[in-house]
Amino acid sequence: MNQPLSAGDLCTRTVVVAERKLVLNEAARLMREHHVGCLVVVDQTPDGRFPVGLLTDRDIVTAVVAKDIDVSTLCVEDVMSSGPVTACEADSLLDTLAAMRRAGIRRVPVTDARGVLQGLLALDDVIEIIGEQISLLVRVLESSSRRELQRRS
Numbered sequence: 709m710n711q712p713l714s715a716g717d718l719c720t721r722t723v724v725v726a727e728r729k730l731v732l733n734e735a736a737r738l739m740r741e742h743h744v745g746c747l748v749v750v751d752q753t754p755d756g757r758f759p760v761g762l763l764t765d766r767d768i769v770t771a772v773v774a775k776d777i778d779v780s781t782l783c784v785e786d787v788m789s790s791g792p793v794t795a796c797e798a799d800s801l802l803d804t805l806a807a808m809r810r811a812g813i814r815r816v817p818v819t820d821a822r823g824v825l826q827g828l829l830a831l832d833d834v835i836e837i838i839g840e841q842i843s844l845l846v847r848v849l850e851s852s853s854r855r856e857l858q859r860r861s
Contacts, residue, residue, distance in 0.1 A: 715804045716797030718837060719818040719827030725750045725757060728785035732772065735763055735784050748817050748828060749788045756824030759817035761788035794819050797826055804829060 726735050726747040735747055749761035763784050771787050772779055793811045795804040795818050808816055808831070818827040 713801040715795035715799045715818045715829050718833050719829040721827045723748050723828045726784050730784045732782040732787060733779045736768055739765055746815050749784055750825055758823055759792055759794055759825050761790040762792050763788040792817055
């Protein structure tokens with residue numbers, strides 16, 4: 709029997725990160741360069757990168773641009789959502805989705821047991837795998853229907 713999918717199974721392992729003191733317009737450039745809508749804000753230590761917040765393109769728009777604040781006067785920690793909900797690599801997908809739903813978020817940093825950043829799980833990742841599974845189910849149903857028709861002929 710297959711094991712249930714975990715946060716570690718589905719997360720994107722290549723994560724674009726920023727440190728707290730990065731100037732906000734540099735963070736926006738990072739997002740544009742890497743074609744991402746979110747940066748994981750980390751504290752870099754000799755033991756690894758520990759997630760301390762998330763900065764989204766929406767954060768920049770709603771907290772800065774919409775209020776006509778000068779972006780060059782701010783750094784990432786001024787705008788980021790701190791204390792992010794995280795998932796451990798071994799957490800089941802269902803438990804992770806439940807935590808995301810409770811927090812009203814679409815992305816969670818995925819960590820190892822020590823809390824070191826390992827990846828980022830977004831609802832887009834989950835929707836992609838569910839779409840693939842639904843496609844497989846459709847093929848099974850089509851095959852089953854064809855067999856039934858052949859037996860009746």
